[in-house]
Amino acid sequence: MSVSIAHIALFYFFNSDASGTELQWKNGIIASHSTMFLIFLITGLSVIIIRKRGLINKPYARAIPHFMFLFFLLIGTIITGIDQLITNAITPFMIVCFFTAMVLIIPPLISALYYLLAYTFFYFVITHFQPFQDVLLSNYVNGLTSVAIAWFLSMILWRNFVYRFRNDRLVRQQQTALQDQNNELSRIANELREVNKSRIRLFSIISHDLRGPLANLNSLMKLVQNDDITEPEFKELLPELASQTLLTSELLDNLLNWSKNNLNGISCHPKAFAIHDITSDIIRLYESQTGLKGLVISNDTDPQHMAYADPGMISLVLRNLISNAIKFSEKNGKISVYSKIKGLVAEISVEDSGIGIEPERITSLFGDDQFSTQGTAGEKGTGLGLLLCREFVERNGGSIGVQSTPDKGSRFWFTVPTAT
Template identity: 45%
Template structure:
């Protein structure tokens, strides 16, 4: 897994400019100016310029001393703008000096934001003031990112981009604003990558690279090219990845920037490792390490991890573990949760390869505890795969299968993120079809209006001619009057036809809208809810085909497999039957049948699922109760109601199915003692196609079953309703005609 690089990309973008002699001389020159300056205003300006250089080039104890001196002077002179700016530098320099105390650094940045916003409120039109807020938000996002708190980091980067875009509306040519936007977009891409959202990540990288290219920021452009290459590599597009990696190396060397060059070379090493060219990989990692300065923790950590992974591929496990433990030590020193989780995952995988399953399992669980806390999906996925493999090697096949299912679920989630743009494109195609159809309706409506207007004009001309004719040929009044009545009758008929066509077009437009809503829902269900169970079953087949479990162990897992297949079958039946009913106008095929005799065997299919949750099912259907309806529709309704009851019951609850005959109908009731329905949901459960909630064990639904049940009950001539007391249980009732 190469996504570990997110935690250092922004370090390169902001903090590690190469220290030239000329830049150091600038610091010395400002130090001299500071000693000579007498006026407070001049001294404060020099403090701000000097500390900005220290922040970029030499975040040291001396730099912190100058910050405190500058802040003292700013407070004495009442210059709140300088206070806010210096407080930002204090947070950034503090972060570099005390890398594990993120709270301390963030507290200084929070004070800076508070001061800047106070000044901005007093002077809302001050462009420079707003830009300073963008800068502090960007720095805050970086520190949360370095800490491993990705979701919070993403919030601050989004805030940076949102405010920066507002400033671009005022002045799109401002270099500092555009630079900050490019950096924030590049960093946002890295954070999205860390969260497993690859599609949005690459969009952020591409947008960032456009800014860097426009501004001539070659070093930054190199970083963006590396990041794009990493995503292409994760998608398996090796040629595209190699193109971007080579371009990144070329740009970094053109910029003569050591940190960017080190980063690009490290990515080349990772690429060579994935291509099984291990000697070349080690060569590139060594070149990368030589480019990084001794205080560049991120760069050093990247290469320690790179060496460790490469030696693991070469089966030199002791060497591999040596590098991984060094990487873990560095992660502990810098208090980076992401690096800590990733190092432990790597140690676990290597120990498992070595046969040390006990310690491997311990490190995997420790890694997962951190990864699940912060949402590091890629690490969670790899840990579950490692744990499943270890359980299998220890002949604990039940746990191996359960863990493999979790791995499949996380992998499926990442798959959905990666395929986001493909699904969106398919939806956009349907939206385009919808728009085109709507446009056609509008064109036809416009044509009808033109025809109507033309007829109105003809009528006017006709009336004028008739009036002249009446004045000229009074003797023909009676005949002319009859002709006018005839014309009016024809026009009235045509107007009625136009009105009918308009109403028909409106009905077609509404039908088209509903059809597109159904299509979009089908995409959602097929792309996730239907695919997930299939992936889980595929995982089990994979374990069998790889001979990770024996036939005997498979027999033990068979009940779980059958339950999964039953759930998948029920979902598929619902999906296909609902789609058919909506798109073809399904019709009932009624016949006489005994409801107890027909439904009894079908209800037994759900007993296993109920027993697994500790739920008791009771069949109180009256025997010899004849009804006249479509038996398959009735069966689908009952199956959905029982399945829904199981979903919202806990261990010890009961589900009772009963029936009674009255007034020419049989009333079927599915009653449970589960958690009931909140009052605010009662109106939605039969009417909202996308309404669904999690079950008592986080079971998912697709919001289709109850709405489909209502539709089928109405098709067979019955009605359906629900009675529920929240946290006490629910009773679903529906009626079936007797004849």
């Protein structure tokens, strides 16, 4: 645009006394550059609007480079024809041919067609403006040479552009793939660190919690072996020994199931079963523990309620929830297990009148971080049970939650699909 303005100003304000052929040449140059200025202005504004509105991929947007390519060749040919009025040179045509060769967006086959059309137009324009046959022949040859050189230059630049574009795209793809791999490796490394941290903590808790009951059992066996304890005393210790043995067995069951689950060794095998029956079996399992604390535990589940889930997994969930209810209930407390049907799922609740849970701890109960709290009678655990409960319930297509008030008790609930 600045070149066109400079030409217009130069030819308008200088050589004002021109006449005849020179005046015709001057007016032609001013008109052609004015046309060029207007086309540049309109095209520039169009490109700005297209970019702002995100219309780059529209057909008319993709046509702009082709239009400008042809327009350059056309206007260069016209200016060359006008110049023939005072000179034999075809410099403007040569300039536009070499300039358009640098428009890398036009493929070689299409640019060859455009150059052929431009030369055809050039041939007729030169014939119209140049009266001397010897000069015409020279211009024909020079014009054809310019077009041929421009096209070969265009083809070379296009091939280099495509090669560089493909290389850049390949590099970007490789960089993206490497970044994705690095992100995945970082994620796996973080998961491994968390798993190792959890396992180290878990095994330290397990080793501590297993040592006590086994040491008590070993001491008792030595006392019996050495006749240091009487039979009435032994019988008196049996309930406590049975309770510790049950807790140890429960701990080992949870550990085994957790290990299998984390190694993808547990598969879910759902089938229909009665919620009331499985609850009754688990309550009988904990009769000695509830007796030691004087707890009343009732099975208020509906005998008609049927679940469709893996009985072994749901049994482990109920065992953990009932065991926790016993663990955190005061003496002579009450525990109730009941069920409700809600649409296509059965909701099973274990409610106690125990010490409850602080609100800030509820959000972390079912998390991956294991922590253990002693029960009202000093019972111990690993904190692994609720994590297993969540994983097993979710594997069976259910959800788990808790409602609790400190010093008033807790209600743990979970859902399983009903048997239709």
